[in-house]
Structure formats: structure tokens, C-alpha cells
Amino acid sequence: MSESGQDGAPALDPAASSPLRIAINLANAALVRIGADDGEPHGIAVDLGRALGAWLDRPVRLVTFPSAGAVMASVGTDAWDVAFLAIDPARADRVAYSRPYMRIEGVFAVHDASALRHGEDADRPQIRIASAAGAAYHGHLTHTLRHAELVTVPVPDDALRLLCEGGCEVAAGVRQSVEAFVAQRTDLRILPGRFMAIEQAIAVPRHGALGADELDDFLAHAAATGLIDPA
Structure with missing residues (x-):
């Protein structure tokens, strides 16, 4: 590899010629989806990951995971x-984050017959809210719920399945994922409003070869070339 990648990207030595392994969270439909035709991951996380590899002049290998946890x-x-993860202070001892490159929403789903009419109504006694362990919004709910019971499930879709089975009154999730699930049913709806805005960033393990400064430089390049919204 030359001393720098594309557009002044820093060289990485000795790992410069090895694949850049991109962790892809398949549970976050705002960032990734599986193509119906090829069965492969697609979406902004994949696009940015491949662009980061090109910027660093390194081949890319996608490593998929079922959840952020x-x-x-x-x-x-x-x-x-x-x-590609949500910014969560509880993870800051293990990973370093770039600046945010987009924001997504955490929302609640309920049965169509539910008496709840708005997201703010969900935190009340005798309401069970299912949420995925390891998700950034799960940590938020852990610290903000005062009356409802938080039911922890392994992955986001489990929260929605538990709602369907009657194991909870409310399911929490990322808007895009919840909308896709609800669209396949006639007995569920999404409560108006959001319970949090979730900032998305690029993360690297602390003490790894890449640092947050390099990621910020890449995101500036991605904004300048139109890959992400400069705002």
C-alpha cells in the first residue's frame, strides 16, 4: 500500500493490506437490509463500510451479527x-465513536385495541415494555422508565413477537424495523411520537488500529462526496 489511501486517508501499518472487517448489525433496518434477490446485506452501513475501505485502500469483508448486543x-x-452502532455512553469503555452521521428514532408498537394513544402514555403501571438487550434504546429505557416494567429479550424482533403473543403490552424498536414488522400485520400499530432520537456513528474497538479521528476525517470525505448528508 502507498503511504496514504484515497484523498489523503492515513495508511495503516502493518494491517494495511488485510481486509477491513466491517461489523454489520442485521437487526437495524435503518442501516441494513437483506436483498430479496441476492440474500446479501445492503444499506447505508454497507455502503459506508465499503467506502471506508476504498478510502483506506483496503479490501472489505462484512461480518454480520444478529443484534447490536x-x-x-x-x-x-x-x-x-x-x-456501525448507535452512540451509547454505556459502550464508551469498550469502543470509540466517530461523530454522528445520521439520527434514527426509537418508537413503540402496541396492539390495535390498546388504550395507549401516544408514546408518552406507555410509561405507566401494569404496562410491560419489551426491549432488546444491548440496543442503545434499551439502555435509555432502563434509565428513564419510572412505572412500566421493562422486559428484556435477546434481539429486536423478539420484542415484536412477544407483543404478538401477549407477553407484553408494548414493544420498543427502531422505527424502520418496527414499521416493516407492523406492515405485515393488521392487529398492530405504532404509537405516534418517538421515545428517543438515536445518533448513529462508526465505532472502533479502543486501542485498535483505527481511531475516532480517522473516522471523522472519513465522514467529512463522505459528506463532501455526497455519500451522506453534510448536515
Whole structure:
């Protein structure tokens, strides 16, 4: 590899010729989806990951995980170099973040017959809210719910399935994922409003080859070339 990648990207030595392993969280439909035709991951996380590899002049290998919790559980195992995750202060001891490159919304789903009419109504006694362990919004709900019971499930779709089975009154999730699930049913709806705005960033393991400064430089390049919204 030359001394720098495309557009002045820093060289990485000695790993410069090895694949840049991109951790892909398959549970976040705002960032990734599986193509119906090819069965492969697509979406902004994949596009940005491949662009980061090109910027660093390194080949890219996608490493898929079923949830953000699974991504974080693998920190320290040398399973990946870069991940696309929500910014969560609870993870800051294990990963370093770039600046945010987009924001998504956390929303609640309920049965159509539910008496709840707005997201703010969900935090009340005798309401069980299902949420995925390891998700950034799960940590938020852990600290903000005062009356409702938080039911922890392994992955985001489990929260929605639990709602369908009557195991909870409310399911939490990322808007795009919840909308896709609800669209396939006639007995569920999404409560108006959001319970949090979730900032998305690129993360690297602490003490890894890449640092947050390099990621910020890449995002500036991505904004300048139109890959992401400069705002």
C-alpha cells in the first residue's frame, strides 16, 4: 500500500493490506437490509463500510451479527475492525465513536385495541415494555422508565413477537424495523411520537488500529462526496 489511501486517508501499518472487517448489525433496518434477490446485506452501513475501505485502500469483508448486543459482546475477540452502532455512553469503555452521521428514532408498537394513544402514555403501571438487550434504546429505557416494567429479550424482533403473543403490552424498536414488522400485520400499530432520537456513528474497538479521528476525517470525505448528508 502507498503511504496514504484515497484523498489523503492515513495508511495503516502493518494491517494495511488485510481486509477491513466491517461489523454489520442485521437487526437495524435503518442501516441494513437483506436483498430479496441476492440474500446479501445492503444499506447505508454497507455502503459506508465499503467506502471506508476504498478510502483506506483496503479490501472489505462484512461480518454480520444478529443484534447490536452481539456486536458488543464480540469486542475484544478480534472479530471486526469497524462497526456501525448507535452512540451509547454505556459502550464508551469498550469502543470509540466517530461523530454522528445520521439520527434514527426509537418508537413503540402496541396492539390495535390498546388504550395507549401516544408514546408518552406507555410509561405507566401494569404496562410491560419489551426491549432488546444491548440496543442503545434499551439502555435509555432502563434509565428513564419510572412505572412500566421493562422486559428484556435477546434481539429486536423478539420484542415484536412477544407483543404478538401477549407477553407484553408494548414493544420498543427502531422505527424502520418496527414499521416493516407492523406492515405485515393488521392487529398492530405504532404509537405516534418517538421515545428517543438515536445518533448513529462508526465505532472502533479502543486501542485498535483505527481511531475516532480517522473516522471523522472519513465522514467529512463522505459528506463532501455526497455519500451522506453534510448536515
